[in-house]
Amino acid sequence: MSLADLCQLGKLAVVDSRLSKQPGKQYGRWNERLYEMRNARKQDFEFFGFKGKGLFWTASVVLALVVAVPAGALWAQGPVHELYNEDSAKYVRTSFTPNDPLYTGGQSGNTYGQWHLNGNNGYSHINVAGAWANDYTGTGVTIGIVDDCFETAHPDLAPNYVAGVSWDFGQNDSDPNPVYSADQHGISVAGVAAGRGGNGVGITGVAPHASLAGLRCSFGPDQTEQMFVDATLHRTDVIKVKNHSYGIAASYVSNPTIVTANRTAAAAGCVNVRAAGNDSANANAKTAQADRTAIAVAALGANGVAASYSNFGANVFVTAPSNGGGPGITTTDRTGSSGYGGITGHPDYTNAFGGTSSASPTVAGTVALILQANSNLDVRGVKHVLANTSVKVDTGHSAWQTNGAGYEFNPYYGFGLIDATAAVNYALSYAGPAAEVSFGTGQQTVNQAIPDAGSAVSRTFTITDTNRLESIELDIGLSSNAYWGDYDILLTSPSGTTSKLGYGLTTGQGDSTTWEFSSAEFWGENPNGQWTVSVQDIWAGYTGTWNSFEFTGYAEAPEPATMSLLAIGGLALLRRRRKAA
Template identity: 35%
Template sequence: RHYIFRMTKTGTALQVAAQLAGQPGVKHVEPVLKRQLSKRLVPNDPLFSQQWTLLNTGQNGATAGADINVTNVWDSYRGSGIVVGVIDDGFQYLHPDLAANAVTNIHYDYRDNDSDPKPEGTGANADSHGTACAGVIAARGNNGIGLAGVAFEASLVGLRLIGGTAGDTQEGAALSHSNSVIHIYNNSWGPNDDGKTKGGAGTLALAALKNGVNSGRDGRGNIYVWAAGNGGLNKDNAGYDSYNGSIYTISVGALNDLGQKADYSERGACLVVTAPSGAESGQNGRPQGTTTTDVAGEDGYNNSTKTVGPVGPDELADRNYTQNFNGTSSAAPVVSGVVALMLQANPNLGWRDVQEILIRSATQTDPTNSEWRTNKAGFKFNPNFGAGRVNAGAAVALATNWANLPTMTSTASEQASLSVAIPDNDSNGITRSFDLSASNLRVEQAVVTVDITHPFRGDLVINLISPSGTVSPLAELHDDNNADYQAMTFRSTFNWGEDSKGVWQVQISDRRANNTGSLTRAKLEVFGTTPSTPTMLAKTLGSGQFIFGVTGTPALAYTLQVNTNATATNWTTLFSTNAPASVFDLIDSSASGPRRFYR
């Protein structure tokens, strides 16, 4: 049952709400305060009505509301002052819907070694991928033409890298390019999505990522957004890709217009969030894709072989735009745009703050999916979705008053020089335990590195189990007939907010017959922060009730204990709760006796 109490004064309402919260049988109390309502900005761009990724009204059979909740943000933030580097096959910076946001003085072409990143090729061979990504991020909105990007007043820098041959040197340079000026790097590229290619990132690229988060953006850290990959139908996993496997990147999966995992999108315990993209490639997939900019004057995605009309049937009549962009390549720039809005709202966010805000604010998409799990800290994760669908409105709201996370630290345990046989075709496999009982971290991410000899590594399933029982699927059964995992690193975001203390387990099993292998090395490294000692401010609410204002660490579990004697050794636990914010309240509604002592 729901009850509404009307008060004449705001202060009275808050006081009564606090008193009611401690009463038996009361599940939830909140003050309902009057607030000024305002209209949401709806851009005047003629194609905006098709941009279901930004405002899903049920276009073409889509699920209304399965969007990124961004239109209310635009009244206050549109990405102004934030610079996004688009590492891609170039982008058409003179496109009529991109030119106003292009920062021409720091573009660079790492394939031709010049300062002009315009896409190459003509006709059907024109490079069009980067132009489409740039439009998703920051096509100039509310200008009466075309469409609107997520952060439609953000600045764009073209960094031409992919589409031809590029080595580790070029990758490292692109990922470091002007990192004091560029805030966010969008990366809609990676290794082959065949389910058999592992790793991918070279030494210099990985070093650039680490340098970027430590030194870029005036020490607050560059934000690296990465497409999870499109090998879902090949049973590829984003975690097999060392770009997505880096703790320094935001791994992004893709959704269709129903809010479900796009069939091509790769799973993985490394996923942070997912974003709308669409245009599934499977036989029964949803066909509706993303509307964005296309190379003007060339046959890009919207080419001369397509039947056009006002909105189709195949493509748009205006060939400067396309309605068929898709893949995690389209999902990643959605998140880059959301991060631009967050950084405009709070430029002081660190790179880890951005990750946590995205996790905290994500919407649990496709909630009936059976793989949703809640970790010990109360965060929901799913190998198909990460923490869920990116939610711009919620993310910006959190960012506005966010207290930055403390300095990151880590603890590690390694088992080397092993020779542990992995039983053939045995789901029980082997388990290696890592005792981190001496540690005291609020976990953010966990990384497992293994050396395994096996002639058919696709037979192997690898899981990480935290002391709280959270299972992170690191490697899954798939068709990879290549041999061995050598110095293979897997990353999990699924333990975010949990306590590191206790025994962690790495389970490895062989799920197909006729091939055997052995584990020769395993290492676990857990990254997070040392929890701060909480402070408590006690306030009397009334007879038999006390409220405590606590300053602590968000999502960490806190236990309130009580005793009638300050020197006693036996304390009674009243309850434990996960801190919802850095400042929160604990209430003892059963106080009795002349005095009580708390800790």
């Protein structure tokens, strides 16, 4: 295999003699990792102007070209952190520390830098440094940015860009670069998730060594719903995380094809992360965000309080930092004069990004770190990791409640602020959830008028299943004259946990007589027993009829029985592992 072949395939490793821990040993870099080179064959060659002895090395799966480079070259990623055996090579774990100037801040317009990552000035942050210190940077994971554009030549996006799985669904070609003058949003989103870090340029993303796929959809006059469906389904064999920082502003507008795409992608192992929205409204009234197979993300201000614009709801799974209560988010910007701007001397970057549009890719980047730590996890597994590691914030907020399984949940924060280091550590030892099971009521007829601005109408039902819940769905059917935004819709479990699914005094007449809500608020609870669902009209002027409801619970199947030999005359007893109640 020639040098040109190796360059084309990207199968290059580079030696930095400063990283050798043992005299006489040489280490080669492969996909941001270092491997000890054994039985290498030396050969003279020139590589990007560096002349010297190269090592052609054959390991279990890779033929790599190795070259000694001067100290300070871009391949030097940090000090050796750990050494351990891996197959026929020794793996050298390195510690990633950003050397990107806008990360630390101090520039005009960028005083606190990327505070959402490093916690400058005491602002809310995702505690990612510990994950980076252990070499979890998103390596080997591809994040798809479903948005208005991508910039393939941006200095902090180009190194991570993967052309082969990128696409423009508006122009129907392989070039996701901006088409319209207003196309810029996706460039900033991409930088938040996985801008290249450690290259001494600009910023770093949460997952600085993850790969990026640009999946452009038009936000211009040629926009179609099918573009977003196709982008959601695109190359899920390779793209294992997709970020969606967009949505429909109106509430209760049905979009079943997006839900189907979400679920199809999830079944293929792709984690869809969706911005909850910036309408100060119920995210559960947005079809794509309400789907249980997505991860809906709210925005947390720098001051540790929910951003005033952020949507909320029982479907919100986690929160992540964004603008509000402090500075905006520093990230990549469209190059030239068309971007958001704001940082003196750095025209290709901005400090003016924010909204749930920024909170969502922060979570998407964290999911890439989780999947690097444990590639066997799907969206259910990732949700288990986040539910068990996210941090309670704004502890005095009245909407926090502890459910029957001991999980704390708040519709403004979900399970809390993501903690990237804790999530990676949990994922490393987490085997993943057991198979999913579902159960429910089937459609139940109610057919009762709802008093206008009057008392609630309630119904009870009984669930006999005992498998621990993950998510639930509740389909509510109303008459065609009902105004969805008038109704408080509550669901209470046998454990006494009440989840508010619909919020009265909000906008939204809707275009459908049936709406499917979801909730993660009952996570881990035993569903067995009597449930109560109630609908109350709290705004005078419209009348309606509650036609029907249908409850579906989704849970982990019981763990398989295991055989244990007890020391009583050789007696074998069948035992089932039990989880804490």
